[in-house]
Amino acid sequence: MAATDAPAHDRPWRRPESLRYALGRLRSIVRPPVEVYSPAPGSVIVHQDVPVTTRDGTVLRVNVYLPPGGDRCPVVLCAHPYGKDNHPRKRTRLPGYRIPFQYRALRQPALVRFSALTGWEAPDPAWWTAHGFAVVNCDLRGAGTSDGVGSVLSDQEGDDVYDLIEWAAEQSWSTGAVGMLGVSYLAISQWKAAALHPPHLRAIVPWEGFTDAYRDLMRPGGIKEIGFVKLWTRELRNIRLTYDVGEENTKHPLRDDFWRSLVPELGSIEVPALICGSFSDNNLHTRGSVRAFENISSPDRHLFTHRGGKWATFYSEEPLRTQLAFLDRHLRGGEAAPPPRVRLEVRESRDQVVDVRSESSWPLQRTTWTPLYLTDGGLRGEPAPDGGSMSFDTRSSGLRFGWMVPRDVELTGPMALRLFVSADADDVDLFVGVEKWRGDTYVPFEGSYGFGRDRVSTGWLRASMRALDEEQSRPFAPVHTFTDPQKLRAGEVVEVDIALGPSATLFRRGEQLRLVIAGRWLWPRNPLTGQFPGAYERRSRGSATVHWGPERQARLLVPVID
Numbered sequence: 001m002a003a004t005d006a007p008a009h010d011r012p013w014r015r016p017e018s019l020r021y022a023l024g025r026l027r028s029i030v031r032p033p034v035e036v037y038s039p040a041p042g043s044v045i046v047h048q049d050v051p052v053t054t055r056d057g058t059v060l061r062v063n064v065y066l067p068p069g070g071d072r073c074p075v076v077l078c079a080h081p082y083g084k085d086n087h088p089r090k091r092t093r094l095p096g097y098r099i100p101f102q103y104r105a106l107r108q109p110a111l112v113r114f115s116a117l118t119g120w121e122a123p124d125p126a127w128w129t130a131h132g133f134a135v136v137n138c139d140l141r142g143a144g145t146s147d148g149v150g151s152v153l154s155d156q157e158g159d160d161v162y163d164l165i166e167w168a169a170e171q172s173w174s175t176g177a178v179g180m181l182g183v184s185y186l187a188i189s190q191w192k193a194a195a196l197h198p199p200h201l202r203a204i205v206p207w208e209g210f211t212d213a214y215r216d217l218m219r220p221g222g223i224k225e226i227g228f229v230k231l232w233t234r235e236l237r238n239i240r241l242t243y244d245v246g247e248e249n250t251k252h253p254l255r256d257d258f259w260r261s262l263v264p265e266l267g268s269i270e271v272p273a274l275i276c277g278s279f280s281d282n283n284l285h286t287r288g289s290v291r292a293f294e295n296i297s298s299p300d301r302h303l304f305t306h307r308g309g310k311w312a313t314f315y316s317e318e319p320l321r322t323q324l325a326f327l328d329r330h331l332r333g334g335e336a337a338p339p340p341r342v343r344l345e346v347r348e349s350r351d352q353v354v355d356v357r358s359e360s361s362w363p364l365q366r367t368t369w370t371p372l373y374l375t376d377g378g379l380r381g382e383p384a385p386d387g388g389s390m391s392f393d394t395r396s397s398g399l400r401f402g403w404m405v406p407r408d409v410e411l412t413g414p415m416a417l418r419l420f421v422s423a424d425a426d427d428v429d430l431f432v433g434v435e436k437w438r439g440d441t442y443v444p445f446e447g448s449y450g451f452g453r454d455r456v457s458t459g460w461l462r463a464s465m466r467a468l469d470e471e472q473s474r475p476f477a478p479v480h481t482f483t484d485p486q487k488l489r490a491g492e493v494v495e496v497d498i499a500l501g502p503s504a505t506l507f508r509r510g511e512q513l514r515l516v517i518a519g520r521w522l523w524p525r526n527p528l529t530g531q532f533p534g535a536y537e538r539r540s541r542g543s544a545t546v547h548w549g550p551e552r553q554a555r556l557l558v559p560v561i562d
Contacts, residue, residue, distance in 0.1 A: 003512045005378025005402035012516040022528035035113040036088045036097040039126040054163045058148040065125035065135040072175045074331035075168045078182035079138040107450035110312040121183035142240035149240045153262040158192030169200030177331040181205040191264035203330035207276040210288030214259040221460030227535030255482035272300035274326045279307040282501035283448035302339045348506040363413040374554040379403035387549030394519025395541040401515045405507045413559030415500040420552040425542045426487040427464045437512040451531040459500035466496045
């Protein structure tokens with residue numbers, strides 16, 4: 001596929017090296033890079049199924065892990081619906097441990113190592129107790145061995161986690177200082193509780209956790225997610241819940257009161273926070289994590305960015321040191337210097353980190369927001385002098401526009417695409433992505449669900465959902481209301497603004513930045529070559545047209561760092 005800049009038809013779901021990648025996926029399914037070790041005998045004191053009574057009388061149950069010796073300890077707490085006892089089990093006939101199936105289904109690019117006491121996406125009790133902390137792993141209401149009926153992402157969960165925090169602070173083995181730590185749902189469960197100001201909560205470490213279920217996962221751009229959500233609801237099938245998230249996603253296509261009730265009050269969070277904002281989880285947690293950093297009220301907030309694997313990073317040396325220093329500082333008065341406001345990791349490909357540095361803000365204050373306009377010659381620094389357009393079939397093809405990078409340039413931050421679109425139907429779904437090419441070679445990056453062939457950034461929008469929230473939107477970060485669908489009329493050209501997730505990427509001189517636009521998800525559903533399990537509903541086949549020119553200044557706004 002020649003790296004020409006001029007607009008052309010494309011099939012973004014077909015990219016080179018898919019067979020090589022599929023073979024690697026097969027190897028990682030058979031032998032995932034996961035190492036489970038047994039803690040030394042007597043190194044961890046374990047209390048299982050300890051009852052905790054909440055304010056309404058419901059009994060939740062937790063596992064408590066303590067260092068030997070009987071001293072009071074600060075507490076690292078996590079709460080989730082996945083089962084606190086869901087940790088690796090010894091094989092009966094073979095050496096080693098059985099690992100959670102997710103490590104086979106979802107690729108990791110590097111070794112993941114933890115003890116056999118470690119719950120799914122939870123802090124490793126053996127590691128944390130060795131550093132003088134107690135670890136409390138909690139079954140949320142309706143899950144595991146806890147009583148009651150739960151409601152995922154709800155205010156009830158926030159109240160329950162508040163009660164768990166205060167219970168942990170009052171125990172004889174506790175110093176009264178509690179912090180929270182965990183990945184994904186174990187990060188999400190921290191937001192609502194922290195907004196309630198539990199008196200003994202000293203710090204939170206939400207390691208990749210979305211903050212708006214509708215915008216971040218269920219219906220990004222107003223388009224229904226039908227892949228990961230299906231897998232996730234299966235994981236929740238053994239939990240007693242008041243509602244099924246997948247069913248609610250069908251019943252509530254707009255961002256109504258139901259979805260708004262699940263959004264935490266980020267502005268009420270004042271506790272110190274170390275937030276992981278992974279650039280490799282654009283389909284799930286990236287946007288919500290960064291949104292939290294931008295909107296919580298805590299003056300002591302920090303953003304740790306990376307573009308590695310989710311679990312491989314969480315359990316690796318540098319993040320563990322950073323988490324430890326942060327919690328030590330806030331839970332027991334440690335003297336380690338605070339982490340940088342923003343720990344920024346810049347890559348030029350999936351496996352090449354070119355810079356790790358400290359920054360004082362996000363987005364970076366010295367960003368030059370630079371428009372690249374759609375023209376007959378590709379993406380250019382000046383608007384098209386003449387009008388032009390190109391049509392594509394929304395199911396079988398898409399469009400691409402290129403920009404040959406004239407000098408080494410770092411693009412760090414979110415991107416935003418403004419299009420002028422018409423369609424032969426009353427609506428059209430738009431999936432857009434920014435890619436990096438070296439000549440005819442597609443340059444991959446780490447993506448959601450362990451996908452190792454992702455683009456630099458991706459965005460979605462259903463054209464009828466184009467109405468903007470004017471108070472929240474910024475030129476580089478459009479925010480849509482998703483409350484007032486506006487169908488297209490025949491022959492009508494509408495302006496749509498599409499947010500693309502944040503990233504930090506170095507483009508070398510002579511490489512190409514390529515914008516792709518399509519009417520369907522940009523990857524196949526094949527679990528070996530696509531971004532399994534991510535998938536989005538498809539509309540009926542039709543035709544869409546992208547327009548540009550002096551009166552329709554379609555452009556991609558990119559964050560150039562000088």
